[in-house]
Amino acid sequence: MRDVTLAIAGSGGDGVITAGDFIVQAAARKGLNAFMLKSYGPQIRGGESSARIRISDKPIYSQGDYVDFLVVFSWKDFARFTDEIQLRQGAVVLYDEADSTPPEEFPIDKDLGVELIAVPFKKMASEEIKVPLTKNMVALGVIAELLHLPLDGIKDAVMKKFGKRKPEAAQVNIEAIDLGKSWVNENLPDGTQIVLEAEGTGEPKLVMTGDDAVAYGALHAGVKVFSGYPITPASPILEFLSKWLPHFGGAVVQTEDEIAAITYAIGASWAGKQAMTASSGPGIALKLEALGLAGIAEIPLVVVNVQRVGPSTGIPSKSEQADLFQAVGGTPGDVPRVVLAPSDVEDNFQVAVEAFYIAEKYQIPVIILSDQFLGERSETIDPEVLFARKRVISRQLAKPSDLKDYKRYKLTDTGVSPMTVPGMKGGQYITSGLEHYEDGRPTSSGTLHQIMSEKRARKLPLIAEESGFVRVYGDEDAELAVLAWGSSKGAVREAIEKAREEGIKVKAIVPQLIYPIPEKKLDAALKGVKRAVVVELSFGAQFYRYLRAYYDGLPKETYSYARSGANPLLVSEVLEAIKEHAGAMNAPQEA
């Protein structure tokens, strides 16, 4: 096989995620593509967790619908993931013989004809290595041997993690890996293998999560103040910047609440430094009033929303795309804002840079709509692509000539007015959440409110023109299109490839800029399209309804494929949606 999906399921203490991390890193070192999705139960410690890893020499866009190779430490824990871990026909399943569940009670579909192999993971770790915690490393050795994964790469990854700080731990882990490997050679016939035939390029790749990528992108774009409040699944952004931003001259504050997090950032940006905050849906809800303040006061600001399943607390550890209306329409009043949606891990980096570019250039709050599926997954990335696109990030500061009778909110053709920062003599002004004159003085004049609303809105078409990036995949001249946004891109992209292999002409259209709608670019992408399916993980079909309400260029026949989130979008369900509509398209026309 050149494209293998494996999953490891166990309880929190089993080291499932660590094992998964090592596999991904090993693949990255060989120049292979890898993708890992972590999944947890709600427990802080213990509880169930799973790592789902896909490895290929071809580009990987999704988590893979079906698992070829499964390792189960505990059937009870695995039973919680049967929703998301679906096995392929004839998959290989290794389970710990220490688990006393009788085989007839294994939560596995008998019709799949899987090959079940009992392995003494726990016993080997306890009795031979004498460290029960190395169970995951024994499993890693078994997996590596059965899949023909590069063992040296795994060992490198182990050394990187433990080598410097805990050399003894590194040694023990490597012994455990070797033990797993020899167990396979001694106990399993040659036929029991799912050999990964993919050869890497040999050029090592990077491994990054989406949360790290957005944080790193912000750092690269020059963020100087980050303020955040812990929330799943956005906390890794706070943690990344807490660790690294001081090295680059910045400051991070973990604030008392979500409102303080956004208002610290607003204060810092008003004072002249690039600033960002990050949260997830419930936290964003608390920030919205302040977002409106940044809007009317025209203060550059970047806000990341790593969406999770809502409403309210919802399912904090899982993904959904249902904060779109909140991003586009939340906050009272007609607030100018920009909404950008990254579509994979690398894109999280790019979008962070783009967000600062727009925020600073146009003095406007920018929301990055990531999600748990992007934020918490790991992907391999080519190092060069990250910095391929150059953006010069700078604020349009007032010139000396502007400072005579300075007008902070001067009416201009672009809607962007020269901004001063403290320390600029003659640059003092009053700003507020109040509607104002050009010089910032408050007003309750309706005429002025109209004029200022127009001024602020003038930025939007310019942003749509300049930053309105729309990705198009598949057949350029297809009459059938799939419209998707954000993390749905992966499954959609694979689905259209599958559809095309089956002879269906189809393309996928994925805008990166969600608000304002990049109309011209979307028009161009939809040229010749007679029928479209809008695919998303939102029960209320928010993207479909949003496009219907805000965009005139949709084909008359536009359908919605929408369901609630939590379970990742599958390639197969998108393919089915494509076939449904393609089928109708190919049906004979009635006279």
Place this chain on the structure above:
Amino acid sequence: MEPVKLTAKDYKTKVPIVWCPGCGDFGVLNAMQQAAAELAIPPENLMVVSGIGCSSRIAGYINAFGFNTIHGRALPIASGAKLARPEMTVWAAGGDGDGYSIGTNHFVHTIRRNADITYIVMDNHIYGLTKGQVSPTTPHGDYTKSTPMGNPDRPLNPLALALELGATYIAQGFSGNVKHLRDLIVKGTQHKGFAFINVKSPCVTFRGRQEFNVVREHGVYLDESHDPTDWNQAHEVTQWKEKIPLGVIYHVHGVPTLDQIAEDLRQKAQEQQKFESSKDLLEIFR
């Protein structure tokens, strides 16, 4: 060349003042402008952040970088500004509703972080901008538009709260004594850390002119017998029932500030590992 001498007039703006005639906040505005002049802060180096309420309009009346923000959020915005630009003087201002009701959480944590800003609260014991509802410092039993049967709640004691939370500069002023208030603001601004000044600033419209007399009759100016570095003495003063303490109640030095801590962290981080550019950080992902 002699530096140009700044006067209170240099801190006036053209923004029309919306306060009622006789409002206590005029005294606070004068005191702030005089303090800025005395400290000779160039207007472009002064940032004045306020929340929402009658008193929060003050940010527009001082020639500075003024920011009349949203309800209750003056302190985190001021803290973010100070963190970004430690070389600037940052004042935060607002009312009792803004600071002790909707913004209480920030009051608590700004004290905890000892952000180097001066926070002036114009405490008039009423919501004035919304025309007369009960506030967190309205005395028990008082009749307001939202307490037609008398205020059922006991008032909050901001001075005692600040002291318990570990504030490093706590003072109380009176808008009827501008000179005294000016000195409190000057001292507070010179203080390295969070300087909290509660100002008795009567609302003549909804609490009546006699509020000035209440402060005049019950106000006691702290003299040399009060040692502001003595926590126990300070605590006793904050517990006065009839008398209203005026002056510096508590003042201690040497507690690290928000921006100092950030600077120390930067230095420590950069000593540990120096990066030429953000691209060098790629190594951590290999």
